[in-house]
Structure formats: C-alpha cells, structure tokens
Amino acid sequence: MNAVPTQRGAQPLAVGPVRDLRGTTARGPHRLRFPAGDIVVVSGLPGGGKSTLIKRAAEGGGIDSQDTRERWERRMPAALPYAAYRPAVRLAHYWGLWRRLRSGASVVVHDCGTQSWVRALLAGAARRRGRALHLLLLDTTAEEALSGQLARGRRVSAYAFARHRGAVRRLLREAESGRLPAGCASAVLLDRRSAAAVAAITFHP
Structure with missing residues (x-):
C-alpha cells in the first residue's frame, strides 16, 4: 500500500512508510x-x-479548494468580500470532493490537510473502499510561503498563517521521527526543489 517514488532512468528511491526527499x-x-x-x-x-x-x-x-474559490470569485461582484460567500465555497468544494470519493477513483486532494479532522475524513473514505491514505507534505519556509502568497495576489491572515505553521511543524516532527500521522499509510516529505522535480503523481493497479 506504500507509495513508490521513482526517478526516470533509475532504480526506485527507498520505499518505506516515511520517505524524505528534501x-x-x-x-x-x-x-x-x-x-x-x-x-x-x-x-x-x-x-x-x-x-x-x-x-x-x-x-x-x-481536487483543489483553491480552484473552487477562484471559480466563485469570477462569478461574484468584485466589491463583495470573500468572507460573505466563503461558506458556499466550502460547501461546493466538499460536495465535489464527496462525489469524487464516492466514485472510487484515485484522487489527489489539496485541502486543509494540516487539520487532523480532514485527514480523518479522508482516511475513513479510503478505509471504506479498502484503500489507503497517503500524505505529501511540502516543507517550505515561512518566507517562501509568504512570497508564494504575494505572487498569487492573496495573503492569509497572520492568525491563520500561524495556525498553519504550527500544524505543519507537528506533522514534520511526527514524520521526521518515523511516525505516520494518524490515518496515513505513508508520508513523503518535499521541499521546493524536490517538489519542482516531481514530474507526475500517478496511480497504478
């Protein structure tokens, strides 16, 4: 059930429950x-x-919550703050995710995966279909992340960013000590350089 990171033209990288590609x-x-x-x-x-x-x-x-937000933003009046329709965006995102999970198809999810309740829901969905949940954790500095927010023209609040930093630190500590986050069958750690070298995330029979 473990992920197998491979390099083109080379032998597979080491297989195990936690793989550090940073x-x-x-x-x-x-x-x-x-x-x-x-x-x-x-x-x-x-x-x-x-x-x-x-x-x-x-x-x-x-399945990317950011895509759902951008679709709604294009339909909403520019003067309307995101907070006014954020609940509808969340509902639309989770509805699309539920439909994809219900189909039984393989899926890559970008969500608030740093929150344990989200991983618990995804792990439960995987168990019900007799499959597994895997974590790809991007280890970036606060400066790199803030630069990325600036580049996309959208900043999260200082409070929300601090919560995310705390959650990511906890996940990293678990993974670096060889422990898998609850509900996960494997974890892969990536930094910006190794993430940029990932050509494909694929699923095989």
Whole structure:
C-alpha cells in the first residue's frame, strides 16, 4: 500500500512508510506512484506550492479548494468580500470532493490537510473502499510561503498563517521521527526543489 517514488532512468528511491526527499540532488524528474484507488492529500503552508504541484503533476487532475474559490470569485461582484460567500465555497468544494470519493477513483486532494479532522475524513473514505491514505507534505519556509502568497495576489491572515505553521511543524516532527500521522499509510516529505522535480503523481493497479 506504500507509495513508490521513482526517478526516470533509475532504480526506485527507498520505499518505506516515511520517505524524505528534501535536499534531493538527483538529476531529472521523478514520479510518485501510488496504488490505484488510494487517496493522496497534499499539505503544507499556504503559498508553499501545493496547487502548483497538483496542477502540474496530478494524474487526471486533483481536487483543489483553491480552484473552487477562484471559480466563485469570477462569478461574484468584485466589491463583495470573500468572507460573505466563503461558506458556499466550502460547501461546493466538499460536495465535489464527496462525489469524487464516492466514485472510487484515485484522487489527489489539496485541502486543509494540516487539520487532523480532514485527514480523518479522508482516511475513513479510503478505509471504506479498502484503500489507503497517503500524505505529501511540502516543507517550505515561512518566507517562501509568504512570497508564494504575494505572487498569487492573496495573503492569509497572520492568525491563520500561524495556525498553519504550527500544524505543519507537528506533522514534520511526527514524520521526521518515523511516525505516520494518524490515518496515513505513508508520508513523503518535499521541499521546493524536490517538489519542482516531481514530474507526475500517478496511480497504478
């Protein structure tokens, strides 16, 4: 049930419940492969590159709450603050996610995966279909994440960012000590360099 990160033209990288690809210097793109039907959640700081990774590499596309927000923003009056329709965006996002999970298809999810209740819901969905949940955790600095937020033209509040930083730190501590976050069958740690080298996130029978 474990993910198998592989590098094009090379032997698979070490397989285990926690794989640390941060600081990877191997040349060429590599692929992250998971068993068909499994669920992958991509977590990390806001602005850390989660959406970029999913859009570039996820086989069949992913479920990204940011995409849902942007669709609603295009339909809403510019003067209307996001907070006014945020509940509707969340509802639309989770409705789309539920439909994808119900289909039994493999899925890559970008969500508030740093929150344990979200991982618990995804892990439960994986168990009900007899499959597993995997975590891709992007380890970026606060400066890198804030730069990413600035580049996309949207900043999260200082309070929300601090909460995310605390959650990411806890996940990193668990993974670095060899412990998997609750509900996860494997974890892969990426920094910006190794994430940029991921050519594809795929699922195999």
